[in-house]
Amino acid sequence: MKTTTKAAAAAATAAAGTGLAVNWIRRSRARAAAPGASAESRNRWRAVTVNKPAAEAAPDGKLPEPLAALGDRVEVRITPAPDGRGTEIAARLRAPEPAGPAAMPGRLAGRDPRQEVRSALRESKTLIEVGEVLRMDPQPAGERTSTPGGKLLDAVTKRARAEGML
Amino acid sequence: MKALCWTGINKLAVETVPDPQILNAEDIIVKVRLSTTCGSDLHLLGGYIPAMRAGDILGHEFMGEVAEVGPAVRNHKAGDRVVVCSFVSCGRCWYCEQKLFSLCDNGNPNPAITEAMWGYAPGGCFGYSHAMGGYAGSHAEYIRVPYADQGAFAIPDEVEDMTALFASDAAATGWTGVDQIGVQAGDVVAVWGAGAVGQMAARAAILKGAERVMVIDRLPERLAQAADIIGADTINYASDSVAAELRERTGGRGPDICIEAVGMEADSTGPHYLYDQLKQQLRLETDRAIAVREAVHACRKGGGVFVLGVFGGLVDKFPLGAVMNKGLTLRGAQMHGHRYIPEILDGMARGEVTTSHLATHVLPLDQGPQGYRMFKNKEDGCVRAVFRPAG
Numbered sequence: 418m419k420t421t422t423k424a425a426a427a428a429a430t431a432a433a434g435t436g437l438a439v440n441w442i443r444r445s446r447a448r449a450a451a452p453g454a455s456a457e458s459r460n461r462w463r464a465v466t467v468n469k470p471a472a473e474a475a476p477d478g479k480l481p482e483p484l485a486a487l488g489d490r491v492e493v494r495i496t497p498a499p500d501g502r503g504t505e506i507a508a509r510l511r512a513p514e515p516a517g518p519a520a521m522p523g524r525l526a527g528r529d530p531r532q533e534v535r536s537a538l539r540e541s542k543t544l545i546e547v548g549e550v551l552r553m554d555p556q557p558a559g560e561r562t563s564t565p566g567g568k569l570l571d572a573v574t575k576r577a578r579a580e581g582m583l
Numbered sequence: 584m585k586a587l588c589w590t591g592i593n594k595l596a597v598e599t600v601p602d603p604q605i606l607n608a609e610d611i612i613v614k615v616r617l618s619t620t621c622g623s624d625l626h627l628l629g630g631y632i633p634a635m636r637a638g639d640i641l642g643h644e645f646m647g648e649v650a651e652v653g654p655a656v657r658n659h660k661a662g663d664r665v666v667v668c669s670f671v672s673c674g675r676c677w678y679c680e681q682k683l684f685s686l687c688d689n690g691n692p693n694p695a696i697t698e699a700m701w702g703y704a705p706g707g708c709f710g711y712s713h714a715m716g717g718y719a720g721s722h723a724e725y726i727r728v729p730y731a732d733q734g735a736f737a738i739p740d741e742v743e744d745m746t747a748l749f750a751s752d753a754a755a756t757g758w759t760g761v762d763q764i765g766v767q768a769g770d771v772v773a774v775w776g777a778g779a780v781g782q783m784a785a786r787a788a789i790l791k792g793a794e795r796v797m798v799i800d801r802l803p804e805r806l807a808q809a810a811d812i813i814g815a816d817t818i819n820y821a822s823d824s825v826a827a828e829l830r831e832r833t834g835g836r837g838p839d840i841c842i843e844a845v846g847m848e849a850d851s852t853g854p855h856y857l858y859d860q861l862k863q864q865l866r867l868e869t870d871r872a873i874a875v876r877e878a879v880h881a882c883r884k885g886g887g888v889f890v891l892g893v894f895g896g897l898v899d900k901f902p903l904g905a906v907m908n909k910g911l912t913l914r915g916a917q918m919h920g921h922r923y924i925p926e927i928l929d930g931m932a933r934g935e936v937t938t939s940h941l942a943t944h945v946l947p948l949d950q951g952p953q954g955y956r957m958f959k960n961k962e963d964g965c966v967r968a969v970f971r972p973a974g
Contacts, residue, residue, distance in 0.1 A: 466677070468675065468676050468677040468680060502677060503677060539694070542688065542689070543673075543689045546673065546675045546676050546688070546689060547609075547673050547675055547689055547730075548608075548655075549607055549608060549609075551606075551607060551689070551692045551729060552606040552607055553606070553692050553716075553717060553718075554606075555601065555604065556603060556604075556606075556718075556719045556727065557584070557586060557600040557601045557602065557603050557640060557719045557723065558588070558600060558636075558638040558639060558640065558719065559586065559588030559590065559596065559598035559600050559637070559638035559639075559640070560588075560590075560598060560637065560638050561636065561637055561638045562590070562591075562637045562638070564591075564637065566633070567636050567637055570634060570635075570636050570713060571636070573695070573696060573713075574636075574693055574696075574713045574717060576695065577692070577693035577694065577695040577696055577713070578692060578693070578694065578695070579695070580695035580699075581694050581695030581696075581698035581699065581704070582698040582699070582702060582703070583694075583698070
């Protein structure tokens with residue numbers, strides 16, 4: 418009985434492993450067949466939903482200042498959210514977005530154009546909903562001793578309004 | 584001013600730091616009268632939430648006196664006695680409008696960190712790492728409070744400082760769990776953890792009309808508080824089988840509602856504790872979800888489980904099969920204090936909500952490191968060490 422169970426389990430594991438391998442090959446082929454068409458490589462619309470009707474979010478179609486400051490570098494789309502739940506404000510870069518590992522130096526240095534779009538969207542949302550953007554500096558803290566972990570956290574925090582899933 | 588700062592894993596120091604300033608028009612500066620340790624601080628102290636920077640000021644549960652107000656503040660003036668919600672919420676985004684204040688879209692100025700961890704960012708929290716906004720905490724003589732008309736609440740004259748203090752977070756967290764999971768009159772409720780939050784959850788359940796409330800812990804002094812002051816039944820997991828006790832006390836059904844108020848550093852007497860400790864120390868899981876597992880198993884079919892304890896990331900051996908096959912409702916949240924603090928202060932004024940017993944040790948801020956040591960090690964029956972920054 419134990420042997421049968423073990424054999425069945427081994428067969429199931431092998432089948433699952435084969436299934437995974439087949440799926441991986443299919444996905445790889447799909448990517449290979451359509452270069453440049455993967456989900457990550459196209460310019461995405463990045464969007465926030467503000468808790469205001471469109472007439473207040475963008476009166477007379479006027480963009481909030483942080484987005485307006487990006488000028489022609491972005492397309493902007495303003496649409497009502499479903500069920501009257503505010504207004505969706507979306508922006509998309511016109512120039513191709515940096516992609517892959519080659520984009521990392523720009524992201525770390527704060528030169529990635531996507532960071533400007535994220536910051537502008539977040540600041541626009543806060544300005545529309547609250548009226549001003551939260552300031553965090555200066556604020557009290559004790560001695561900031563220099564450690565590798567601390568430097569890493571400083572770098573992450575410095576970009577925290579401009580990065581993220583948006 | 585003086586402040587109690589995190590300086591490294593399990594290291595704290597009282598340092599002289601710059602005073603806070605009004606930075607936004609809706610800010611106030613509060614002169615802190617009382618600021619308490621919280622079990623969730625221990626996760627920061629021990630390095631389990633790796634977004635602390637040396638020099639960060641700890642503390643998120645506090646009350647005090649308004650010292651200065653920004654030009655757009657309408658509800659407060661210098662000299663007012665206030666208790667401040669530990670979460671920073673704007674009051675105007677969609678989540679705040681739904682009264683889900685800890686999910687505020689505008690309260691966390693560092694959204695990228697928690698978006699990467701959890702998909703979307705919750706609001707900010709005072710003194711709770713750069714993942715939760717990087718706000719300076721309340722273990723200091725003064726603290727800046729953004730969105731003050733939303734998050735600071737006038738304390739009724741009849742409520743003493745030490746009682747009001749715990750409306751800031753512990754009581755509001757307990758109220759959040761009980762209300763959000765939908766405790767109803769006649770329910771049988773089990774609460775894991777007899778710390779301040781567990782006791783407050785038990786009290787909230789009793790006030791909601793729960794027929795029977797049972798609090799589970801291993802520390803006799805905390806269980807005694809839960810029984811004598813809160814009015815709950817108790818189970819000591821060090822000497823009793825929790826599962827067997829709950830079955831026996833609920834006619835074999837299991838509790839209608841199970842509330843977990845323990846968090847990511849749960850203790851246990853079983854071998855699974857060693858397993859979880861090992862995995863957590865090796866960073867193969869971030870959280871020890873021992874009490875959550877037990878709550879999910881113990882809950883009656885079709886019942887509700889609420890996760891009130893703080894968790895940061897990933898857990899192992901989560902009984903998803905029990906959640907699905909028993910038809911459980913599983914919920915969790917940080918506290919929506921803006922929603923519950925007015926009701927809690929009213930309850931305190933009527934004498935229905937007692938909290939000052941939680942402050943078993945009251946110390947000047949200079950003794951902050953010792954206070955955290957006592958609190959962490961549960962020395963001398965410490966339930967909460969509370970600091971008086973003014974001495």
